[in-house]
Amino acid sequence: MEKGVQKSLSTHDLAIGYGKNVVGQHINFELHLGTLCAIVGVNGIGKSTLLRTMGRFQTQLSGNIQLNGKELDQYSPLERSKNLSVVLTEQPASQNLTVLEIIALGRQPYTNWLGTLSAEDEKHIHFALDAFLLNDLKHRKCHELSDGQLQRVLIARAMAQDTPIILLDEPTTHLDLYHKVQILKMLQQLAHDQQKTVLFTTHEIELAIQLCDKILILDGNENPFGDPCELIEQKHFEKLFPSEMVAFDAKTGSFKVSK
Amino acid sequence: MQQSRTYRISFILIGLALLCSWILNLSSGSVQIPFEETVSILFGGIPKVEAWSYIVWNYRLPKSFTAILVGGGLSLSGLLMQTLFRNPLAGPFVLGISSGASLGAALLLMGMTLITGMASFSFLGDVSLALAASIGSFLVLAVVMIVAQRVKDTMALLIIGLMFGSITSAIVSVLAYFSSAESLQRFIFWSFGSVGNLTPNQILLLAGIVMIGLLLSILSLKPLNAFLLGEHYAQSLGVSLKKSRLVIIIATGLLAGGITAFAGPIAFVGLAVPHLTRQIFDTMEHKVLIPAVFLYGAILMLLCDTLAQWPNSASVLPINAITSLVGAPVVIWLLVRKRKMLF
Numbered sequence: 103m104e105k106g107v108q109k110s111l112s113t114h115d116l117a118i119g120y121g122k123n124v125v126g127q128h129i130n131f132e133l134h135l136g137t138l139c140a141i142v143g144v145n146g147i148g149k150s151t152l153l154r155t156m157g158r159f160q161t162q163l164s165g166n167i168q169l170n171g172k173e174l175d176q177y178s179p180l181e182r183s184k185n186l187s188v189v190l191t192e193q194p195a196s197q198n199l200t201v202l203e204i205i206a207l208g209r210q211p212y213t214n215w216l217g218t219l220s221a222e223d224e225k226h227i228h229f230a231l232d233a234f235l236l237n238d239l240k241h242r243k244c245h246e247l248s249d250g251q252l253q254r255v256l257i258a259r260a261m262a263q264d265t266p267i268i269l270l271d272e273p274t275t276h277l278d279l280y281h282k283v284q285i286l287k288m289l290q291q292l293a294h295d296q297q298k299t300v301l302f303t304t305h306e307i308e309l310a311i312q313l314c315d316k317i318l319i320l321d322g323n324e325n326p327f328g329d330p331c332e333l334i335e336q337k338h339f340e341k342l343f344p345s346e347m348v349a350f351d352a353k354t355g356s357f358k359v360s361k
Numbered sequence: 362m363q364q365s366r367t368y369r370i371s372f373i374l375i376g377l378a379l380l381c382s383w384i385l386n387l388s389s390g391s392v393q394i395p396f397e398e399t400v401s402i403l404f405g406g407i408p409k410v411e412a413w414s415y416i417v418w419n420y421r422l423p424k425s426f427t428a429i430l431v432g433g434g435l436s437l438s439g440l441l442m443q444t445l446f447r448n449p450l451a452g453p454f455v456l457g458i459s460s461g462a463s464l465g466a467a468l469l470l471m472g473m474t475l476i477t478g479m480a481s482f483s484f485l486g487d488v489s490l491a492l493a494a495s496i497g498s499f500l501v502l503a504v505v506m507i508v509a510q511r512v513k514d515t516m517a518l519l520i521i522g523l524m525f526g527s528i529t530s531a532i533v534s535v536l537a538y539f540s541s542a543e544s545l546q547r548f549i550f551w552s553f554g555s556v557g558n559l560t561p562n563q564i565l566l567l568a569g570i571v572m573i574g575l576l577l578s579i580l581s582l583k584p585l586n587a588f589l590l591g592e593h594y595a596q597s598l599g600v601s602l603k604k605s606r607l608v609i610i611i612a613t614g615l616l617a618g619g620i621t622a623f624a625g626p627i628a629f630v631g632l633a634v635p636h637l638t639r640q641i642f643d644t645m646e647h648k649v650l651i652p653a654v655f656l657y658g659a660i661l662m663l664l665c666d667t668l669a670q671w672p673n674s675a676s677v678l679p680i681n682a683i684t685s686l687v688g689a690p691v692v693i694w695l696l697v698r699k700r701k702m703l704f
Binding site: 157158159179180182183184186187188190192193194195196198199203204207208210211213215216217263 | 447580582583586587588589590591592593594596597598599600601639644645646648
């Protein structure tokens with residue numbers, strides 16, 4: 103595939119925030135299909151704000167976001183919904199929805215005005231159910247699920263939406279280590295096997311280093327972006343937290359409490 | 362949204378229940394007409410007492426149609442509101458929408474006579490009454506919507522609805538104080554709620570309004586389902602928030618306003634019926650819920666109207682009192698079994 107034709111998501115000198123309150127600026131990155139990328143940074147640095155801006159729930163202050171060489175704002179809501187799906191921290195508003203209903207809602211951009219599911223829609227729904235091991239749970243109600251199960255359902259819904267790009271806000275919070283790894287491995291598979299761009303915010307820096315293809319570190323000025331190994335060599339993780347409290351061990355790629 | 366079941370049997374059952382309660386409603390009243398006689402009258406038969414035929418065709422049939430439209434329409438507006446606000450306690454009465462409609466109607470019924478000194482009973486009067494009540498309900502709905510964007514709290518929203526109710530009833534009291542005895546009486550009778558006494562033209566107008574509300578709801582099927590996930594998710598699914606919200610608000614305002622204009626402020630039907638319906642139709646899919654809620658509401662209203670005629674007495678109880686007596690315990694029961702109240 104030619105470089106120019108390849109589907110990509112990129113930002114150019116993006117500044118984000120609310121009104122006059124600039125949360126982050128000079129954010130630059132470019133992601134291609136089949137990439138798993140984590141956004142990391144300390145609390146309040148603007149990870150969620152960046153994700154919300156990418157998802158168009160709020161507008162950027164300056165700079166632009168491009169999808170396949172075209173500005174994200176120029177896409178109609180329907181076109182955008184076929185290119186970009188989201189998994190948010192908020193729970194589904196209705197706790198009475200079943201797993202199957204939630205995942206099937208992911209097909210809305212493709213269905214007719216009555217929302218009738220075609221054979222193609224059914225195929226995507228079942229594919230998502232299988233991929234996230236939800237077949238046994240499909241008739242369960244939302245309020246009957248554990249946090250980890252609900253997270254899988256929401257990601258499966260995004261997968262059923264069949265978009266080249268999936269944005270996830272903190273998909274691993276409230277989960278134990280096993281379920282964190284499970285979710286991240288599933289995201290990795292989704293990116294690599296389905297050739298999708300998966301971008302998520304997380305506090306699991308050590309896991310992100312091991313599993314992600316790219317990492318964007320939000321630090322308030324430079325916002326370094328690159329392969330985890332490059333970022334380690336350039337000693338970007340060391341600067342993330344005050345060293346008198348937490349130190350980064352470049353050999354193991356993990357953080358240690360400073361004594 | 363994919364349905365787990367088709368609910369065909371439930372729909373057949375609820376259809377039969379509607380038929381039964383309809384005939385029951387037709388046969389009961391100040392003059393008791395036997396069930397089988399009522400059926401025979403409907404099929405053009407000549408009953409034992411000739412007056413029965415007249416009563417059924419000219420009084421009870423129009424009344425039953427009104428009850429069906431009122432019950433179905435109010436319940437549908439309750440369903441729309443619960444989805445729009447993603448709040449299980451939303452409903453036209455609780456959120457002050459009915460109060461808004463009352464205010465509109467009061468301004469017309471009492472305010473106009475204050476200015477012009479005459480009350481009009483013409484078709485134009487009917488249209489203006491519907492319009493005034495609808496505008497009143499739109500206004501309250503719009504304000505509640507704006508407030509709802511700021512306060513996410515369920516309870517705060519309900520209290521605000523309650524306050525709107527107080528404000529409107531205060532204005533109504535002031536109006537009542539200055540208005541003539543005749544127009545005051547008209548307003549009081551209107552506020553008891555009634556599904557009888559509508560002229561054929563009024564019923565046609567009401568039917569038109571309810572049909573428009575139903576049509577707009579059906580056109581909003583996909584956004585309504587998407588709203589179940591929350592507004593952000595709906596937006597990410599390609600739903601245009603502003604447009605769909607506006608269409609749903611117009612549908613709700615028309616339904617609640619139009620019905621309140623002709624039948625008076627009828628309490629609890631809009632709030633309770635969607636929950637009662639979900640006890641049978643265990644789904645959130647609006648494609649199932651819209652017809653189911655409409656049918657269920659029609660049944661409940663027919664039964665309440667039947668109760669209001671009970672027992673063989675010449676006087677008819679105010680329907681508003683009956684729906685409150687039936688509806689309020691239902692809401693309490695739902696609240697106590699909190700899981701079922703989950704939206």
